[in-house]
Amino acid sequence: xxxxxTPLPEGPLGVDAVAVTMKFGDFLALDNVALKVRPGSFHALxxxxxxxxxxxxxxxxxYYHATEGDILVxxxxxxxxxxxxxxxxxxxxVYQHFTLVPAMTVAENLVLARDDVPAVVNWARxxxxxxxxxxxxxxxxxxxxxxxxxxxxxxxxxxxxxxxxLKRRFLILDEPTSVLTPGEADEVxxxxxxxxxxxxxxxxxxxxxxxxxxxxxxxxxxxRRGKLAGNGKVADLTPDSMARMMIxxxxxxxxxxxxxxxxxxxxxxxxxxxxxxxxxxxxxxVSLTVRGGEIVGIAGVSGNGQRQLVEVLAGQREAESGExxxxxxxxxxxxxxxxxxxxxxxPEEPLKNACVGGMSVADNxxxxxxxxxxxxxxxxxxxxxAFRKDAERKIGLYKIKTRSPDTPISALSGGNVQRAVLARxxxxxxxxxxxxxxxxxxxxxxxxxxxxxIMAARNRGAAVLLVSEDLDELLELSDRLVVMFHxxxxxxxxxxxxxxxxxxxHMAGH
Amino acid sequence: xxxxxxxxxxVLAASTPLLLAATGELVTERAGVLNLGVEGMMIxxxxxxxxxxxxxGSVIIGALCGIxxxxxxxxxxxxxxxxxxxxxxxxxxxxxxxxVGLSGLIGSRFVGEKISLAPHLYIPGLTDIPLVGRILFxxxxxxxxxxxxVIGVWFFLYKTRTGLILRAAGDNHTSARxxxxxxxxxxxxxxxxxxxxxxxxGAYLPLAYxxxxxxxxxxxxxxIALALVVFASWLPGRLVIGAYLFGAVTILQLHAQGWGVxxxxxxxxxxxxxxxxxxxxxxSRARTGGSTAPAALGTVFVPDR
Numbered sequence: 172x173x174x175x176x177t178p179l180p181e182g183p184l185g186v187d188a189v190a191v192t193m194k195f196g197d198f199l200a201l202d203n204v205a206l207k208v209r210p211g212s213f214h215a216l217x218x219x220x221x222x223x224x225x226x227x228x229x230x231x232x233x234y235y236h237a238t239e240g241d242i243l244v245x246x247x248x249x250x251x252x253x254x255x256x257x258x259x260x261x262x263x264x265v266y267q268h269f270t271l272v273p274a275m276t277v278a279e280n281l282v283l284a285r286d287d288v289p290a291v292v293n294w295a296r297x298x299x300x301x302x303x304x305x306x307x308x309x310x311x312x313x314x315x316x317x318x319x320x321x322x323x324x325x326x327x328x329x330x331x332x333x334x335x336x337l338k339r340r341f342l343i344l345d346e347p348t349s350v351l352t353p354g355e356a357d358e359v360x361x362x363x364x365x366x367x368x369x370x371x372x373x374x375x376x377x378x379x380x381x382x383x384x385x386x387x388x389x390x391x392x393x394x395r396r397g398k399l400a401g402n403g404k405v406a407d408l409t410p411d412s413m414a415r416m417m418i419x420x421x422x423x424x425x426x427x428x429x430x431x432x433x434x435x436x437x438x439x440x441x442x443x444x445x446x447x448x449x450x451x452x453x454x455x456x457v458s459l460t461v462r463g464g465e466i467v468g469i470a471g472v473s474g475n476g477q478r479q480l481v482e483v484l485a486g487q488r489e490a491e492s493g494e495x496x497x498x499x500x501x502x503x504x505x506x507x508x509x510x511x512x513x514x515x516x517x518p519e520e521p522l523k524n525a526c527v528g529g530m531s532v533a534d535n536x537x538x539x540x541x542x543x544x545x546x547x548x549x550x551x552x553x554x555x556x557a558f559r560k561d562a563e564r565k566i567g568l569y570k571i572k573t574r575s576p577d578t579p580i581s582a583l584s585g586g587n588v589q590r591a592v593l594a595r596x597x598x599x600x601x602x603x604x605x606x607x608x609x610x611x612x613x614x615x616x617x618x619x620x621x622x623x624x625i626m627a628a629r630n631r632g633a634a635v636l637l638v639s640e641d642l643d644e645l646l647e648l649s650d651r652l653v654v655m656f657h658x659x660x661x662x663x664x665x666x667x668x669x670x671x672x673x674x675x676x677h678m679a680g681h
Numbered sequence: 682x683x684x685x686x687x688x689x690x691x692v693l694a695a696s697t698p699l700l701l702a703a704t705g706e707l708v709t710e711r712a713g714v715l716n717l718g719v720e721g722m723m724i725x726x727x728x729x730x731x732x733x734x735x736x737x738g739s740v741i742i743g744a745l746c747g748i749x750x751x752x753x754x755x756x757x758x759x760x761x762x763x764x765x766x767x768x769x770x771x772x773x774x775x776x777x778x779x780x781v782g783l784s785g786l787i788g789s790r791f792v793g794e795k796i797s798l799a800p801h802l803y804i805p806g807l808t809d810i811p812l813v814g815r816i817l818f819x820x821x822x823x824x825x826x827x828x829x830x831v832i833g834v835w836f837f838l839y840k841t842r843t844g845l846i847l848r849a850a851g852d853n854h855t856s857a858r859x860x861x862x863x864x865x866x867x868x869x870x871x872x873x874x875x876x877x878x879x880x881x882x883g884a885y886l887p888l889a890y891x892x893x894x895x896x897x898x899x900x901x902x903x904x905i906a907l908a909l910v911v912f913a914s915w916l917p918g919r920l921v922i923g924a925y926l927f928g929a930v931t932i933l934q935l936h937a938q939g940w941g942v943x944x945x946x947x948x949x950x951x952x953x954x955x956x957x958x959x960x961x962x963x964x965s966r967a968r969t970g971g972s973t974a975p976a977a978l979g980t981v982f983v984p985d986r
Contacts, residue, residue, distance in 0.1 A: 255861055270856040272849045273976060283849050284860055288842045 183373040184245050184261055184341040185210035186231060191240035193226055200226045201237070202397045208341075208375050208390075210245075213367045215384040215405070216377045218394035219417055219614045220585075224377045227394070228343050232264050233257045244341075263339030265330045267346045273319040277312050277329055284333050304336055309362040323472060324355035324679075331363065335372075344376040348383060352472055353642065353675040360387045381410040395419050414615075423619040429650075430630050434463025436499075437603050437634030443493035445479045453479035455658040456493070459636075463602070466625070466635040468649030468666065470642060472678050476658035477638045478519070481607040484636075485516050485524070497603055510539070512603060515596035515628075517589075517621075519608040525592045528581030532573050533562035535580045536595045565594040570620070586617035593624055601628050607638040622648060642674065656680045688932060689816050693824055694890060696928025698723070698882040698899075700827045702906035703913070703920050704834055705878020710910055711838060712871030713851035713977035714762065717773025720903025721780020722754040722876050723883035728788035730884025731894035735791055740799045743888050744823075744881060751880015752873050754780060759872045763865050766981045777903070785896045792894060799823065799889040821889045823881075828921070830878070835917040847871060851975035854982045864982050879903065901954060908957040914973045930956050 186208045193201040201223045208214040218224045230237045233251035241248050244260050251257050257264075271280045282288055282297050301314055310328040318326060327347060334342055342363075348356035364387050366372045378384060384391055384405060392402040393416045401416035438461040447453035453476040461467045471477055482488035484495065486504025495502045497512045508514070518524035526535050534541075537558045542550050545557045562576040571590045573583055580588060589609065597604070606625060610618040625648060629635050639645050645652055645666070652669050654662040654677040662677035664670070702719050709716050716722075729750035734743025758776050761767045799821040802808065807818040838844040849857040850867045858864050882902070887894045905927055913919035934952040942949070 254859075266859070270853070270859050272852045272856055274852045274973075275845075275848065279845060283845050286861070288845075290843070291841050292845065294840075 182340070183211040183367075183371055185243075185373060186262070186341055186375070187243040187246075188227060188231065188237075189241045189243060191227065191230055191237045191242070193223075193230060193235060194238045200397050201230070203240075204394065204397070204399050206392050206399075207402075208373060210373055211367060211370055212389045213364055213374045213387055214376070215388035215391040216375060216394070217379065217381075217384060217391055217413060217417060218400075219379065220612055221396070221614070222394040222417075223397040224394055225345065226397075228264065228345065228375070228377065231257070232262060232343065258337070258339070261338065261340040262343070263334035263337060263341070264343040265327075265334060265345065265347055267349060269318075269326050269330060269350075271318045271326060271329055271333075274317065276315055276317055277321070278314040280318060280329065281314075281333055281336055284337060301336075305332075308332060308335065309365060310359075322355075322679075323350045323474075324352070324359065327351060327355070327359055331359070340371065341373045342375070344374060346377055346379070348378070348380065350473060352678040353671060354679055356383065357386075363387075381413060384413065385410065393417055418615050421616055423616055424623045426619065426623045426626050427630060429626065431464045431632060433465055434632055434634075436460045437463050437497065438605075438636060439496040441494055441496075443480070443483065443495065444491040445476075445483050445488055446491055447476075447479055452491075453658050454483065454490075457655075457658070457660055458493075459653065459660065461603075461634040461636050463632045463634050464629060465650040466629050466637055466648050468645035468652045469636065469638040469655050469660075470645050470652055470674060470678060471640070471655035473640050475655050477607070477640075477655055479658075480655075481518060481605065481638055484605050485518055487524070513600050514603040515601045515605070517592060517596055517604070517606040517609045519611060521592045522581060522585075522588050525596075526580050526588060529579055531577045532566070532571070532580050532583070532591055533558045533576035536562045536565055536576075536591055536598075539595055539599075565598055566591075568598075569594040586613045589613060589617060589621065593621060597624050597628060601631070601633045604628050604633050604635045605638075606635065608640060609637075610639075610641070610644060642671070646671075654678055683812070686812060686815060688936065690820075691932045692925065692928045693816070693820060694928075695931045696924045697824050697827050698885045698890070698902055699906050699909060699927055700831065700921065700924035701823070701882035701885065702879045702903060703909040703924060704827070704830050704917070705875035705882075706906055707910050707913065707915060707917060707920060708834055708838075708847070708878075709871045709875035710978055711851045711915060711975055712847050712868045713854055713975050713980065713982070714868050714872055714875075715769045715773065715979040716755070716758055716776070716872060716875055717770060717907065718754065718758055718776025718780065718903075719875075719879050719906050720899060720901065721777035721783075722751045722879035723780075723899045723903045723906075724784040724897070725754050725780045725787070726751045726880030726883025727886050727898055728784035728791070728883075728894060729880070731791050731794075731796065731887035732787060733884075734796050734888055735794055738796075740888050743796075744884050747880045747884025747888075748877045749880065751876040751878070751883065753876075754880070755872045755876020758876070759869045762981070763868055763872070766983050769979050769981070781897065788894045788896060792896070795893050796887070798892050823885050823889050831917050831921055838917065848975070851977055854977045854980070858982075858984060865984065868982070879906075882906070905953060905957055908961055911974075912960050915975065916973075927953055927956065 188204060188206040191201050191204045204227060206227060216224050226235065229235045231242055233253045233256050242251055249260060278298055278301055281301060282292065298314060305311065310332055312325055312329050312332060313321065360383060363374055367374055388405050391405050391408065393400045393413060395417060440457055440459045443454055443457045445454040457480065469477060479488055483490045484504065497514060502508055522528055537546055540546055545554060547553050559576055566573060566576060569590045571594065572587050580591060609621050625635060637645065637648060646669060649666040652664050652666045653660050654674055656677060657680065702723055706716065706719055726747035730743045730747030733746025734740055754776060758772055761772045762769045801819050801821050804818050808814045838848060846857065846862050847867055850862065850864045854864045883899055886898055909920060909923045909927065912923040931953045934949040938946050938949050
């Protein structure tokens with residue numbers, strides 16, 4: 172701090188971003204954006220993926236330096252050269268992914284974050300001080316527990332406590348509830364809300380969940396494609412008006428209505444068990460039947476065995492015991508069986524699990540049928556022009572934005588990779604569809620299109636197993652809902668009669 | 682001197698190089714770096730240690746030469762894996778191959794020469810106590826140093842701020858970086874410490890174990906030290922138990938050969954290595970839930986800015 176300068180005001184800090192423009196080469200990430208977070212308020216920053224929310228907060232935290240525009244802290248212009256400067260001003264950030272060291276205890280993590288710890292740590296004294304600090308805080312966390320042993324909700328509380336322990340007065344939360352159950356999310360945000368109301372703290376929360384904005388935020392700023400799309404008091408807005416500002420004039424695919432009859436059992440899992448990479452039981456005695464013309468949703472907090480379950484069905488992981496039957500036949504996830512039973516798969520992280528990144532869009536679209544006529548003669552002589560023709564047709568049909576069918580698929584955006592996989596998997600007839608977090612990280616237009624395709628497949632009589640961490644998505648699409656916790660199915664409900672708090676409780680294992 | 686006493690003395694001597702090298706590697710791995718070049722750093726340490734002692738006539742200068750050689754070798758590794766972000770496994774293997782060749786080159790002029798071994802402690806009265814006197818108060822300085830080193834490393838890892846940061850760098854380098862700690866610098870010092878320990882462990886062999894240098898005299902001890910770190914679940918305390926256990930296997934098979942046990946001597950000589958494999962298998966079987974290895978072990982860290 173410059174000598175003679177008056178110190179920043181006590182209490183909660185306000186932060187303003189004035190006419191911030193950020194360019195990465197030719198790409199305009201932020202275009203003349205303004206953000207005004209009043210001291211002592213709970214402010215939400217809404218926007219789709221790629222709207223520039225992260226870029227804006229990284230400018231505030233000093234990770235990036237805005238090409239043009241200023242950042243004001245406590246009403247005063249500040250040159251924030253790096254995160255350390257931001258920390259010194261009292262700005263702190265809680266990241267979407269945990270930054271705690273899992274193998275260490277909570278106390279060790281908190282002490283590690285401080286930069287004024289003596290060379291030889293007096294653990295008895297540090298723990299005493301931590302206990303005293305925790306006594307003043309609304310959250311409780313077990314100080315001596317290893318971070319790897321505590322739940323996601325407790326970890327998120329630790330991250331927030333760490334910021335408060337470091338005496339930060341302005342907190343930026345980046346999608347803080349993405350790994351929490353609805354109950355945990357409400358608890359954490361409620362406590363933060365109380366701290367804001369009681370003075371001493373300002374919060375800027377990045378989110379895309381309207382429910383959280385409506386319930387906890389005072390004011391909201393909405394970004395769309397790097398531009399300010401709107402702002403105002405939450406009390407004056409509705410989820411609909413906010414969604415319109417987020418999406419803009421773009422037309423969304425309309426989801427077909429739920430029609431059709433329930434058919435015979437298509438996909439049957441009985442007493443299926445699987446272990447994870449570390450050798451621990453991940454899927455335990457899971458039994459489920461999915462019939463034609465229904466969507467069965469599997470809900471659960473990430474890391475409760477859903478990934479391993481999908482990997483078994485996709486043939487990426489071997490089951491330890493139990494069996495899977497498709498249309499009555501024992502199923503071992505071979506390519507031949509998938510083709511015979513018209514089984515389709517939309518795995519999560521499609522670029523990693525469903526594509527070969529370095530190969531072209533056309534090749535990736537052809538993977539299901541590439542050794543059959545008309546793509547190949549006698550199963551080995553490939554007909555490249557047939558690849559191209561089919562790809563061009565599907566690129567138009569599924570609105571895949573790619574420079575050409577020969578572009579490597581890894582060069583496409585996430586939404587367009589998923590559209591290409593959709594074109595491959597749903598392009599023909601489908602009798603069984605398995606989808607895992609199919610819309611993770613995609614924009615509204617892609618989500619609407621994918622939801623419409625899944626519903627259409629169901630209406631045509633396909634049996635759909637939808638694994639998702641997004642409860643709203645599950646409630647919207649599913650006919651039946653199953654909750655997975657610690658590798659087991661612990662709860663089942665009809666989606667139309669599902670009770671959100673009940674489901675949240677089961678997701679948390681209560 | 683009774684047979685038991687002789688065996689225990691021999692076990693301690695055989696265990697010390699393992700303990701020294703493994704302690705260094707433990708610190709390196711705790712910082713998140715897997716340096717498979719321990720064997721290479723040891724053998725160069727042995728050649729330079731012997732050379733230093735033979736030319737100067739001083740065991741201490743020999744030991745310092747060994748340490749210096751180990752550090753220089755580890756700096757090659759640090760430059761490759763930390764500076765240029767090359768794969769750690771490949772670099773470590775290359776370092777061992779380089780070390781074996783280099784030690785032959787350095788040591789060729791010393792082959793056949795002989796030095797006097799490091800003196801053993803002698804405290805009148807205490808060392809003369811029957812049975813335990815020689816074992817507790819009659820060792821060479823390296824034996825005491827290795828134990829002091831383990832205690833020092835334990836204190837460093839769990840009681841000091843720098844130790845806390847080093848463990849953080851090994852478990853989650855992105856977090857450590859986000860907190861503002863210089864991950865690469867921490868790792869470089871950890872690698873150098875590992876090199877110093879391996880160099881000293883190598884130098885121990887010609888300075889205190891057998892008074893001459895022969896090419897390849899480390900005979901795979903570097904690899905056993907690597908296995909020991911896994912055996913110890915990256916905990917310094919268990920390292921002592923592991924090192925003495927392996928030392929015991931090495932010595933006992935020698936005695937067993939002497940007693941004429943009806944097993945081919947080649948198989949007996951392979952026992953320590955066989956034990957290494959068995960221990961690694963048992964540990965991986967036993968550790969089904971949550972591994973204790975540093976989570977970032979062996980991963981390359983490239984700071985984004």
